[in-house]
Amino acid sequence: MRFFIFEEQTNNRMKPLFILVLLISKFSFSQNFSKYVNPMIGTGGHGHTYPGATVPFGMVQLSPDTRIDGSWDGCSGYHFDDSLIYGFSHTHLNGTGCSDFGDIMLMPTVGVNTLNPKLYASKFQHKKEKATAGFYSVHLDKYNIDVRLTTSTRVGFHEYTFHDECQPHIMLDLNHRDKLIGKDYKIINDTTIEIYRQSEAWAKNQQIWSRIEFNQPMIFEYYNNSLQNGFIIHPKKGKVKKGEKILVKVSLSPTSYEGAKLNSSEIKGWDFNKVKKEAELLWNKQLSKIEITESDLDKKNIFYTALYHTMVQPNIAQDLDGNYRGRDNQIHQAKGFDYYSVFSLWDTFRAAHPLYTLIEKKRTSDFINTFLKQYEQGGRLPVWELASNETDCMIGYHSVSVMADAMAKGITGFDYEKAFEAAKHSAMLDHLGLDAYKKNGFISMDDEHESVSKTLEYAYDDWCIAQMAQILNKTDDYNYFMKRSQSWKNVFDWNTGFMRPKKNGGWDKPFDPKEINNNFTEGNSWQYSFFVPQDISGMIEAYGGKEKFEAKLDEMFNSESKTTGREQVDVTGLIGQYAHGNEPSHHMAYLYNYVGKPEKSTEKVHYILNNFYKNTPDGLIGNEDCGQMSAWYVLSSMGIYAVSPGKNEWETIIPIFKKVILNVENKSKIKINRKNIKKIFPKKVNNEVLEKKLNLIPVPIIDAESKSFKDELKFKLLNPKPINFSIYDDLKTYCRIIDEKYKNPPFFQYYGDWILIDRNTKVLAYSETNFNGKLYQSDTISASFFKKPNNYTIDIKSKYNPQYHAGGNEGLLDGIHGSENWRKGDWQGYQSQDFEAIVDLQSEKEVTSFNANFLQDSRSWILMPTKVEYYVSLDNIIFTSIGDFDVVNDDGIKPNDEKTSIRTYGIKRTIPIKTRYVKIIAKNFGKLPEGHQGFGGDAFIFIDEITIK
Numbered sequence: 001m002r003f004f005i006f007e008e009q010t011n012n013r014m015k016p017l018f019i020l021v022l023l024i025s026k027f028s029f030s031q032n033f034s035k036y037v038n039p040m041i042g043t044g045g046h047g048h049t050y051p052g053a054t055v056p057f058g059m060v061q062l063s064p065d066t067r068i069d070g071s072w073d074g075c076s077g078y079h080f081d082d083s084l085i086y087g088f089s090h091t092h093l094n095g096t097g098c099s100d101f102g103d104i105m106l107m108p109t110v111g112v113n114t115l116n117p118k119l120y121a122s123k124f125q126h127k128k129e130k131a132t133a134g135f136y137s138v139h140l141d142k143y144n145i146d147v148r149l150t151t152s153t154r155v156g157f158h159e160y161t162f163h164d165e166c167q168p169h170i171m172l173d174l175n176h177r178d179k180l181i182g183k184d185y186k187i188i189n190d191t192t193i194e195i196y197r198q199s200e201a202w203a204k205n206q207q208i209w210s211r212i213e214f215n216q217p218m219i220f221e222y223y224n225n226s227l228q229n230g231f232i233i234h235p236k237k238g239k240v241k242k243g244e245k246i247l248v249k250v251s252l253s254p255t256s257y258e259g260a261k262l263n264s265s266e267i268k269g270w271d272f273n274k275v276k277k278e279a280e281l282l283w284n285k286q287l288s289k290i291e292i293t294e295s296d297l298d299k300k301n302i303f304y305t306a307l308y309h310t311m312v313q314p315n316i317a318q319d320l321d322g323n324y325r326g327r328d329n330q331i332h333q334a335k336g337f338d339y340y341s342v343f344s345l346w347d348t349f350r351a352a353h354p355l356y357t358l359i360e361k362k363r364t365s366d367f368i369n370t371f372l373k374q375y376e377q378g379g380r381l382p383v384w385e386l387a388s389n390e391t392d393c394m395i396g397y398h399s400v401s402v403m404a405d406a407m408a409k410g411i412t413g414f415d416y417e418k419a420f421e422a423a424k425h426s427a428m429l430d431h432l433g434l435d436a437y438k439k440n441g442f443i444s445m446d447d448e449h450e451s452v453s454k455t456l457e458y459a460y461d462d463w464c465i466a467q468m469a470q471i472l473n474k475t476d477d478y479n480y481f482m483k484r485s486q487s488w489k490n491v492f493d494w495n496t497g498f499m500r501p502k503k504n505g506g507w508d509k510p511f512d513p514k515e516i517n518n519n520f521t522e523g524n525s526w527q528y529s530f531f532v533p534q535d536i537s538g539m540i541e542a543y544g545g546k547e548k549f550e551a552k553l554d555e556m557f558n559s560e561s562k563t564t565g566r567e568q569v570d571v572t573g574l575i576g577q578y579a580h581g582n583e584p585s586h587h588m589a590y591l592y593n594y595v596g597k598p599e600k601s602t603e604k605v606h607y608i609l610n611n612f613y614k615n616t617p618d619g620l621i622g623n624e625d626c627g628q629m630s631a632w633y634v635l636s637s638m639g640i641y642a643v644s645p646g647k648n649e650w651e652t653i654i655p656i657f658k659k660v661i662l663n664v665e666n667k668s669k670i671k672i673n674r675k676n677i678k679k680i681f682p683k684k685v686n687n688e689v690l691e692k693k694l695n696l697i698p699v700p701i702i703d704a705e706s707k708s709f710k711d712e713l714k715f716k717l718l719n720p721k722p723i724n725f726s727i728y729d730d731l732k733t734y735c736r737i738i739d740e741k742y743k744n745p746p747f748f749q750y751y752g753d754w755i756l757i758d759r760n761t762k763v764l765a766y767s768e769t770n771f772n773g774k775l776y777q778s779d780t781i782s783a784s785f786f787k788k789p790n791n792y793t794i795d796i797k798s799k800y801n802p803q804y805h806a807g808g809n810e811g812l813l814d815g816i817h818g819s820e821n822w823r824k825g826d827w828q829g830y831q832s833q834d835f836e837a838i839v840d841l842q843s844e845k846e847v848t849s850f851n852a853n854f855l856q857d858s859r860s861w862i863l864m865p866t867k868v869e870y871y872v873s874l875d876n877i878i879f880t881s882i883g884d885f886d887v888v889n890d891d892g893i894k895p896n897d898e899k900t901s902i903r904t905y906g907i908k909r910t911i912p913i914k915t916r917y918v919k920i921i922a923k924n925f926g927k928l929p930e931g932h933q934g935f936g937g938d939a940f941i942f943i944d945e946i947t948i949k
Contacts, residue, residue, distance in 0.1 A: 033287035034280050036304035039131040042095060042624050044080035044617030046572060046581070049309065049624050050092040051078060051131040053149045053156070055279050056286040056311045057340070057363065059252050061092040061101075062149045062156035064138060068117055068177055070099035070201070070933060072569060077102050077177065080617040084121045085140065088149060089176060090156045090250055091208070094312050095624020096344065097570060098393065100202035100386060102177035104195060104210045104250055108160040109169045110143040115228035120171050133287075133308060134279025150276040153316060154263035158248040159272045165242045172212070172231040177201070180229060186257065190217040190236060194257045203389035207325065208252060211260040215247040215270050247272065254388070255331050259319035266320070286311055289359040290634070293659035298615040303637060306613070306630035310352055313626050314367060317341035317388065325388050327378030337369035337413070343385045344626035346394030347583050349401040351631035354642035357409050361665050364406050365413030371399045372414065375422040380429065395450060395521050396457035397426040404464035404646040407471050420472055423465045427458075427481070434458070441699055441779035442490035445503040445519060449823025452491050452501050453521035453584075456531045459487040463534030464646040486696030488532050489542070490779070494720050497543055497552055499529045503825070505702030505763065505783030514577065515565035517803050518823040522570045524563055526556055526577035527584045533644040536594050546595040553591055557604065566803050573612050573621035575604075580612050581622020586632050587643045590651045602653040605636050609656055639677045650681040697778040700733045700767045706807060708786045708814035712758040715785075717750050717765050730771075736764040761785045789815045792948070797836040804829030806944055813839070818944035820900045822855055822862070832938040835865070835922040839948060844874065844916045849949040850882070851906030852920055855942040856893060858932065863895050863939040865922035868905040872915035879919050883907040895929050918948055
């Protein structure tokens, strides 16, 4: 039979999703592309994909759940290593690093009458499991039930076959996975029930309505107590016969019961095989957008599964009539576009969205229209949006990259002026370090955590905004954002050739480019030192020219494949310090093209394609991240990659396939082979003039040993003068020093000598140069130096984690207090041990007050100590207890309290006690308690500032 599929239109009229017309007994497409999809790829290892049934960009992802604890490798709800299935829920995330979804979970059982998942779960075997595009099936060993699943866009379809005469029950567990915060239900009749579920996890306010229909009369028994919340459903007639099937249709809506009822019209009748075939046809049509010529079946499976993984999200998030729930939690109607959800933009701006500009032009404009509606309704563009919630996960404002790339490639269907307005708004906010970034030209550790990564990614996004301004002939905006796009220079150390964190106006020390810490986002300096996609030629110059830049790339790929510092589960797929398992590295292999060594780009890319992608459950080297890992494969295997989204330009290598045909939306074909790749995607000539690169002078460096001092401190100013940049020969630096003696001194020209200070002091400095008769000036930086309030010393008996040193031992006595944003580096962290230290007051003193500050951030495994003890001594040998603070019993804070808190625990005496030495012991909480997301792990103690008066 031959079927034509007419997809739903955006005119908001109520239409069934599928209109099937029987024409001739021949299949519509010359190839069955969907048969090459293996949804099991990525379900093992750390891929975090799910194997269940969905259709392209569909609202429903009907998949088995083998994990209910939200663990790292259970983010999608399923992991290939598991042997228990808890049920089948209708929403899942594809390859994320955080856990959410798992809505409307159903589980067929026999002889079980409880909503306790430990009791109703069933063992299963992979040999009795099957997953294809739009279909999933499994045998439940415990109950001898076969489960088959398929979907339309908004409706999940279940088929349960019972192989024994039995009394079945179907569990509808509302407590499943994330936290249930609201619920409602309506029993419509003996075959239909409607469910409302409001939950909280990564998305803090996820709301979903569903309509559940059965093919035979059922009894719905509601349970609501401290342990159980949901329904136990069983046939009205009691037992089912051997071989009998129960069919269930579950429609979803983000708006209302009415929306769920409307959406249920997508599937009429109870023909499971017909719906399964329709899903396959949808996938076949979708996957036919790229045809490859390849005889190796594994490579075809890998390619078409990768293409499939780029098409299971973003997800349609509107009802058939166009109604959707906006960022303001109100119901709106999409007019002229489709509204989507699930935008993992930090990941997908790099490859997934550029791929969509080739094969999903209409959806690209729909995605952008969704962004703009979220800007109008929520006050800003999405960062990482989920179910019309802003998770504020990851960094940057990469919606602007997607919009700029679409504009550069001439994609229409959205308001360019509104897009620019929204982009500029995002860039001019004062949160997440942007206030410091705008003021100083970079973000320091003192301002915000992940300071280096944020500076670099904001700079790229600003370049994207500049490209939008140029298209719209907004000259002033173009110049402003082009200058901001050069801010990468302020965190680039011209001497070491690395992007480095800054603290108090200077470089943070010590520095290890392999160290993963809170100055970078899921990576280290190696993995961020090549992120200047907006100014690659300028970056090459900064490294000293093409030869030195090539050598630096070689050094990265040939370094030891080991990182230092914090363990970061995302950093996988290491080739030297290149980490293909995480996104910041994804463009790096293509950088050899820019130094005239395309053969090296081809070699590196082919190695990654052939070694890091497999036709196996652990066939992804890192998190799929909503299609980004797979989009890299799709583009790279075809021989192209967008190193700088926002330019209508692709970097090319030799494709791994003999021939590729892109069937783009205007019905034309792009035919690619190994000989014509450069002709199809020609490299444009770079006409940038030097003066455009010179619109930002790097800030000077305030070089000092520490932020605090006892008697006096000296510092000097360093100019970041690049080796090959003769344009900086005339660089001059100016300085201003403010303290209690000199309240308003002028700037003076600095000539390189050490400057000595002996009191609390603030230093301001900037650089300037004259080039082609025009004066260029850097941003003004500042540093604050503090004279310590006393001459105490400290002997710390415990060993702090080198990631959390607060400036060393003296950091606990410097008079500078850590804030709730502990990632800025002002706290000392101790894991798996108590904290113990002895403070030497240098002479005998009468003391009345003993205090220490502690921090709790439960989600980061940082808990308050259980007890803080104080002891005194005159000789540092015999110590006498003067009291303790019992945190467990005397403070209301609990180990699962998720709000970040700072507490002061100490002893106050009405009668002074004479002492010279004070010992402080803080007892570690120990193993994280049950119910904590890190249950069984070792808690941290975070301490900063011990105060003895």
